[in-house]
Amino acid sequence: MTRGRFLFVLGCIAGLVGIAEALRSPDVPAAVVAASMLATTLRFATPLTLGALAGLFCERSGVANIAIEGMMLAAAFGAFIVGALTKSLAAGIVAGMVVGALMALLHAWLSVTLRVDQIVSGTVINIMAAGVTGFLSTEVVRRQAISGAGLLPAWRVPGLSEVPVIGPLFQQQPIAWVTLALVVVAHLVLFRTAWGLRVRAVGELPRAAHAAGVSVARTRYAAVMVGGAIAGIGGGYFTLEAVPVFEPMMTNGRGFIALAALIFGGWTPAGAWVASLLFAAANALHINAQQFGIPVPAQVVGMFPYVLTIVILAGAIGRVTPPAAIGQPYVRD
Amino acid sequence: MKSRRELIMALGAIPVLAACGGEAAPPAKAEPTKAPAAAAPAAPAPTTAPAPTTAPAPTAVPAKVFKVGLVTDVGKVDDKSFNESAWNGAKAGAAAIKGESKYVETQNPNDYKKNIQQFISEKYDIIVTVGFLLGEATIEAAKANPTIKFIGVDQFQGAVVENLAGLIFEEDKAGFMVGALAALFSKSGKVGAVLATDVVPPVWRFGEGFRAGAKYAKATTDIQIVYHSTVGPEKTFSDPEWGKATALSMIDKGVDVVFGAGGNTGNGALYGVADRKDKGVVAIGVDTDQWNTVPEAKAVLLSSGMKIIDLGVSDIIKAASEGKFKGGNITGKVGLAPFHDLDSKVDAAIKTKLEDIRKQLDAGTLKTEVKPAKG
The missing domain is CATH 3.40.50.2300 (Response regulator)
Known part of the structure; x- marks a missing residue:
C-alpha cells in the first residue's frame, strides 16, 4: 500500500471521528467522544485485522481464501469448548489456533494437493464450519449445559491506563494487544525474512520459485496454515475476549469484511490494518451517532466496506495488484 | 482431467456437511416441567368457547x-x-x-x-x-x-x-416500565438501550417504550438508544460482540443503566455491563428474567422487561x-422481573412509583404513545 493511500485512509478515520465530534451532544466533552470512538474502533477492528492477516499469508502464497469466516467460526467454537472443559483460557487460545490451522490444512489439501477450485474449497469450509459448530453447540454444549471459562483479563499499560478519558485505550485485553504486534510481525516476516520471500515468490511466480529450488506445495501449505492459526486467534477473540459464550454464526460475516480489508489494504499487513480500522470506525460512528440521537442510514454504514473496496478495485484511489498466481494451482511439468 | 473429479467430490460433500447443520433436534424428553409458579390469573382465556360441533372427529381414538x-x-x-x-x-x-x-x-x-x-x-x-x-x-x-x-x-x-x-405483547408497556426504572435508578441521569434492528416492530416498541418511560419518569434524563440495523434480520439477533461494544461505548459516556434487548445481541450488552462492574453500572434484560438465564450478569442485573x-x-x-x-x-402479560441481588439498592420510593406506573398502564389511564411500528 502506497504511503499516499495509507495517509488517505488515516485521514478518513480522522474524518469519521470528526463527524462524531460534530454530532455530539454539548454536555459530552470532545475528548470523551474521541476516546470512546477510538476504543470502539479498536475493538471492532481486532477480529477484522486478524481475519485480514489470516487471509494475507494465504493469498500471498497464491491460495485464494474466502474461508476466513469459517476458520474463525470453527476456531471460536474450539477455543470456547476447550477453554470450558479445561477451565483454562490459555488452553482455549491454543485450541483456537489449532482448529484454525486444521481448517487451513483442509483448505491447503483441497486447493494445493487436489487442485480443487480455491473458491469452491473455501465455500466448503465455510459451510462445514457453520454446520458442524451449529450442530455441536446444539447437541453438546446445550445438552451438557457447558458454561465458558470466562474472559481474558485486560492488560494495562502502567501509568497511561490511569489517565482519565484516554485511560481505557491503554487497558485492552490480550488479543487486542497481540493483534497490534502481529501487524508488525507479519510485515517483518513477509518482507524481511527468507521464508517471507519464498511465500511471496510462490504467490507471484511459482515456476520461477520452483526453478530456484523452493517447494511450491510445501511453502503454500505452511503459509495457509500460518494464516489459519492467525484466524484461530481471531476466533478466540469472539469467545474468550468479547463474550464468554459461543453462539452459532457469531462471527456474523466479519470474515468477509476482513477479506475486503485485505483487498482494500493491497495485500499488505499495514494496509489491511488501517482498512480494518476504517471499516470499524464506520461502525463506531453508526453507534455514536445514534447515541446522540442522529439517525445515520444504517444501510449506508452496512455497505461502506464493500463500496469502498469496489471503488479501490476499480482503481479510483490508486490501484491494488493481487498476487499474480492467486487462485491458480501449481502444476509441475 | 483429475481436478474436475475432485471438484465434483468437493461439491458433493456440501449437502452432506450442511445436513449436519443441527437443524432438527430429537424430541425433547418429557421433562417434568414445573408449571410456572406465578401462574397469575392466566392470559385472557377465551370466554366464549365455540360449541364443539365439528372439532372431535367421530373416530377419535380416546x-x-x-x-x-x-x-x-x-x-x-x-x-x-x-x-x-x-x-x-x-x-x-x-x-x-x-x-x-x-x-x-x-x-x-x-x-x-x-x-x-x-x-x-x-x-x-x-x-x-x-x-x-x-x-x-x-x-x-x-x-x-x-x-x-x-x-x-x-x-x-x-x-x-x-x-x-x-x-x-405490549412491548411498549414493558419498555416503558423498564425505561422508568432506568431513569429513576440512574445516578448520572444518563440511560441507554442496546437493541437489535428497528425494522422488527417488537424491538422497535421496546426501544421507543423505553424512551417514553424514561422521559415520563424523569424528563431531564439523557436517553441513548442504539439499534443494530446495519445488518439484516438474519444477523441482527446473534451478534453479542456488537452488543457488548455498544454498551461499553455508552458507559464511556457516563451511562450507568443499560437496557439490552434483542436475543444474543442484547445479551452482549449485559456482558458489557458485567465487564464494568467496578464502575457501579447496572443492566436491564429482556423477555425473560435474565437473572436466571445469563449467570455472568447476575451481579449487575437490575431487572428484566418481561414478556x-x-x-x-x-x-x-x-x-x-x-x-x-x-x-x-x-x-x-408483561412485567418487571424481581430486582434480585440489587433489591436493597432500589429505594422504596422507586418501587412505589413503578407500581403506580404499572397500575396506570394496566388501567389505560397512562399511555405510552408508541406507534405499532417504525415509520
Missing part, C-alpha cells in the same frame, strides 16, 4: 397424544430469550395435557416455510412459530391446513384466521386441548 411442534426464529431454542421462553411454554403446555413436544431451529429466513411444513407433514396438532418474521409463513400454513392449530408468538393478526392465534411468553403459549395449548382454541390476537 388415547390420542397431542403433538406440539415449535419452529424458532433464526436463533436458537437456548437463546436465553424469547425462543427459549416460547419453547418452555410449549413444553409446559404439552406436559400439562400429557402430550409431546418437539422443536426445529431455523438457520435461515428462507427456511421458515420448510420448517413449518415438516411438522405439518408429521401431522402435529399444534404448531407454534416464534417471532414476527414468521408471520406470513404461518398465516399461509394456517390457511392451507385448517385442521391444525397454529400459535404465532409476536405475530399480530390483521385478519382473523380461525385456527391461528397470534400471541402478542411472559411461556405462560401465554402454554395457556393457549391447554385451551386448544379443551377445544377452546380461538383465532385472532391474544394479548399476553
